[in-house]
Amino acid sequence: MTRYVMVIDQRRCIGCHSCTVACRTWNKLPLDIVYNPVLSEGAQGEWPNVHKYWTPMLCQHCANPECVPCCPTGASQQDADGTVWVDPKKCMSCKVCVNACPYGMRDASHIESRLHRFVRKCTFCRDAREMDPSAQPYCVKTCHQKARIFGDLDDPNSEVSKIIGSVRTERLFEELGTEPQIYYIPDLGGKA
Amino acid sequence: MKHHYWEPPIALYLFLGGLAGGIMFLSAIFDSFVIPGHTDIFALPVLIAFIAICIGLVFLLVDLGQPGVFWRVFRTAKSIIKWGAVFLVIDTIVSMLFIVAFLGDSLTFMAPLSNLIKPIASPMLLVGGFFGLCIMMYTGIMLSTLKAHVFWATPALPVLFTVSAISTGCAAIVLSIGGWPAVVSLESLEAAAEVNHILHTVDIVLVVAEIIILLTMVLSFLGAGNITAKKAAKRWVCGSYAPLFWGGMVFAGLLIPLALYVAGSGVASAVVAPVLVLCGGCLLRFLVVNTDDRAPLPGEERYMGRIATHKNAFVKRWNYDGENEF
Ligand code: SF4
Ligand code: SF4
Ligand code: SF4
Numbered sequence: 462m463t464r465y466v467m468v469i470d471q472r473r474c475i476g477c478h479s480c481t482v483a484c485r486t487w488n489k490l491p492l493d494i495v496y497n498p499v500l501s502e503g504a505q506g507e508w509p510n511v512h513k514y515w516t517p518m519l520c521q522h523c524a525n526p527e528c529v530p531c532c533p534t535g536a537s538q539q540d541a542d543g544t545v546w547v548d549p550k551k552c553m554s555c556k557v558c559v560n561a562c563p564y565g566m567r568d569a570s571h572i573e574s575r576l577h578r579f580v581r582k583c584t585f586c587r588d589a590r591e592m593d594p595s596a597q598p599y600c601v602k603t604c605h606q607k608a609r610i611f612g613d614l615d616d617p618n619s620e621v622s623k624i625i626g627s628v629r630t631e632r633l634f635e636e637l638g639t640e641p642q643i644y645y646i647p648d649l650g651g652k653a
Numbered sequence: 654m655k656h657h658y659w660e661p662p663i664a665l666y667l668f669l670g671g672l673a674g675g676i677m678f679l680s681a682i683f684d685s686f687v688i689p690g691h692t693d694i695f696a697l698p699v700l701i702a703f704i705a706i707c708i709g710l711v712f713l714l715v716d717l718g719q720p721g722v723f724w725r726v727f728r729t730a731k732s733i734i735k736w737g738a739v740f741l742v743i744d745t746i747v748s749m750l751f752i753v754a755f756l757g758d759s760l761t762f763m764a765p766l767s768n769l770i771k772p773i774a775s776p777m778l779l780v781g782g783f784f785g786l787c788i789m790m791y792t793g794i795m796l797s798t799l800k801a802h803v804f805w806a807t808p809a810l811p812v813l814f815t816v817s818a819i820s821t822g823c824a825a826i827v828l829s830i831g832g833w834p835a836v837v838s839l840e841s842l843e844a845a846a847e848v849n850h851i852l853h854t855v856d857i858v859l860v861v862a863e864i865i866i867l868l869t870m871v872l873s874f875l876g877a878g879n880i881t882a883k884k885a886a887k888r889w890v891c892g893s894y895a896p897l898f899w900g901g902m903v904f905a906g907l908l909i910p911l912a913l914y915v916a917g918s919g920v921a922s923a924v925v926a927p928v929l930v931l932c933g934g935c936l937l938r939f940l941v942v943n944t945d946d947r948a949p950l951p952g953e954e955r956y957m958g959r960i961a962t963h964k965n966a967f968v969k970r971w972n973y974d975g976e977n978e979f
Binding site for chain 1: 738
């Protein structure tokens with residue numbers, strides 16, 4: 462079996478937002494949609510003891526997603542490899558899934574013509590993998606700091622398996638039981 | 654939080670759905686168990702329920718981005734919304750048939766059709782009442798399963814919505830019982846007066862229950878440790894929603910009707926109180942649907958506060974045809 466996950470090394474991320482640009486360019490996103498914001502709370506602490514870190518986001522491709530069972534049309538679905546995606550042809554844009562996602566990773570664009578709105582979210586670059594099964598997501602390919610690492614958690618030799626097995630990683634809102642599949646290596650401070 | 658994903662049409666849809674459910678539920682109970690034999694006096698209340706469902710469904714469809722795909726709801730999924738849609742459609746059909754059964758009383762050309770359906774009108778209303786209860790519960794349960802939103806994800810919410818729905822249904826029946834197309838007779842007037850009398854007491858109980866549930870819910874959020882819940886409850890109790898919550902919902906929507914029901918007679922308790930209860934129920938749905946606070950990710954608010962939203966003029970002027978090549 463295959464289980465795609467992403468490891469995000471917050472020690473490496475410098476907050477350049479290249480992944481955001483790569484994603485919106487390749488996926489031709491409308492202006493009011495961002496799949497993968499790079500969040501930061503700004504500089505923390507008081508000079509000279511300050512640090513700043515970034516949290517690159519994307520859909521957590523939850524193993525127990527909130528957004529799939531609530532969908533009344535079957536548009537919101539999950540592949541066997543864990544990828545959660547929306548079929549734009551089936552989605553009626555009722556926005557239940559948007560309200561169900563605890564990470565705020567879904568939205569419908571308000572720029573598209575009024576009767577062609579569907580809910581969008583990160584697809585884990587499913588379309589790229591359809592063309593080439595070994596393709597890496599655009600946000601991963603573009604990251605010059607190699608802060609985003611994509612791979613198959615069920616393959617013990619993959620880079621993500623090795624990292625998750627040997628380094629302490631954290632997941633966002635794990636307490637909600639959604640079993641998010643984006644693993645963060647936290648930045649423990651030290652950068653200004 | 655970027656913006657409210659559900660806008661006023663959804664709040665209205667939840668209100669109208671609950672109202673229709675409440676009317677069907679109470680009419681069925683009164684017709685089958687309290688004063689059997691006067692089914693015709695419920696024709697106008699059920700007509701109101703029918704209109705409420707239809708307007709509610711229109712609001713729902715208006716809010717959809719691709720209404721053309723709505724039919725999929727009945728084919729594919731097992732989601733709560735699917736069940737809600739099924740209940741609503743059943744009650745639309747039941748209420749329509751029920752009205753047709755009594756239209757013949759006033760419109761002679763409908764009489765043959767009406768006489769055909771009339772014998773099963775009462776059992777049909779009972780079925781409608783059952784699904785009315787389902788609709789009322791569904792509107793609350795649908796919100797309460799969305800655990801990303803603390804203010805919705807509480808078992809108190811379906812209870813509150815159901816009690817409020819029954820009490821708005823009660824108010825609508827008080828306002829309309831015995832009206833057209835039912836033929837006015839001494840007997841039907843007496844039956845309507847009896848129902849009204851019982852409904853006043855019922856609504857007093859419901860309004861008191863609603864006050865208790867509402868305050869328990871909001872105040873327990875206020876005392877909770879959860880930051881997001883506390884922030885939302887603060888907005889209700891002493892923030893920007895406070896005038897609408899205390900003045901609109903608690904005072905004008907619950908306490909005044911309660912006083913009028915208890916003390917008043919004549920127009921005050923027969924017309925003013927029920928109208929206020931209806932307005933209060935509508936306001937409740939608006940406030941609850943708007944309280945869609947989600948626990949923010951670290952840095953999310955800072956980020957969202959800086960990027961352009963869909964309301965921004967710069968974004969608005971962008972023409973998106975699905976194939977922008979920037
Ligand atoms: S992060 Fe949200 S959209 Fe992505 S799988 Fe989890 S619940 Fe669904
Ligand atoms: S908005 Fe679309 S994908 Fe989301 S629950 Fe509704 S129909 Fe499903
Ligand atoms: S995996 Fe693909 S769709 Fe998802 S954020 Fe990265 S580039 Fe965008």
